[in-house]
Amino acid sequence: xxxxxxxxxxxxxxxxxxxxxxxxxxxxxxxxxxxxxxxxxxxxxxxxxxxxxxxxxxxxxxxxxxxxxxxxxxxx
Amino acid sequence: xxxxxxxxxxxxxxxxxxxxxxxxxxxxxxxxxxxxxxxxxxxxxxxxxxxxxxxxxxxxxxxxxxxxxxxxxxxxxxxxxxxxxxxxxxxxxxxxxxxxxxxxxxxxxxxxxxxxxxxxxxxxxxxxxxxxxxxxxxxxxxxxxxxxxxxxxxxxxxxxxxxxxxxxxxxxxxxxxxxxxxxxxxxxxx
Numbered sequence: 317x318x319x320x321x322x323x324x325x326x327x328x329x330x331x332x333x334x335x336x337x338x339x340x341x342x343x344x345x346x347x348x349x350x351x352x353x354x355x356x357x358x359x360x361x362x363x364x365x366x367x368x369x370x371x372x373x374x375x376x377x378x379x380x381x382x383x384x385x386x387x388x389x390x391x392x
Numbered sequence: 393x394x395x396x397x398x399x400x401x402x403x404x405x406x407x408x409x410x411x412x413x414x415x416x417x418x419x420x421x422x423x424x425x426x427x428x429x430x431x432x433x434x435x436x437x438x439x440x441x442x443x444x445x446x447x448x449x450x451x452x453x454x455x456x457x458x459x460x461x462x463x464x465x466x467x468x469x470x471x472x473x474x475x476x477x478x479x480x481x482x483x484x485x486x487x488x489x490x491x492x493x494x495x496x497x498x499x500x501x502x503x504x505x506x507x508x509x510x511x512x513x514x515x516x517x518x519x520x521x522x523x524x525x526x527x528x529x530x531x532x533x534x535x536x537x538x539x540x541x542x543x544x545x546x547x548x549x550x551x552x553x554x555x556x557x558x559x560x561x562x563x564x565x566x567x568x569x570x571x572x573x574x575x576x577x578x579x580x581x582x
Binding site: 322332343348350351353359360361362363364367369370371372375376378379380381382385386388389 | 420427428430431433517522
């Protein structure tokens, strides 16, 4: 990960995703809400953007991790 | 059982159509309007996944739909309840407290035989298959207990029909659209 997300729990969720082979990329340009994108390692390539300032960072971290696991379930 | 519950958080996903429409600008707009949602792509389709607080599942879906569709050019084509759900999502869909669902899942209350989780996200979070939960609930809880399930399934099916109708109607003649409008109005007033 080139740059760090400001929230600790979201950083942990991104590390969790990377352990599953996801690629995390910080967005280019000065977008304020879209912090970056994470992409799954499977051929169908699901991907999610990461909010730089979600209402509830813990819930955002939970959503990101949940989708990493959902994707793994779908592709097993 | 009358468990006191906080406002539940409901989890569901809107499909917006082909993922190519998710430009940087549109993603930015969605994240501005909905800071309780994830934007992304799955199976080549643009999706927005919500964790929304509301008393009932239908209320959560309606407010999220209205938030999204106020964005110019954005139209939802389908809503899906997520198939893999956490304990808190199960509790929200069934209108019960998280603790009461935890007790049912642990077999410390109720008839036992609660479906096993399909995956573990981390020490705190496990995921269940919603269709297995719904089946178990139907078989083991009485009719009143299954009422919220049936009500939200009925609303979701109707909403998806209405969204489908809106998409299909674009290609129709005005006279044909008026007939459809009459039928929808009748349904709304029934």
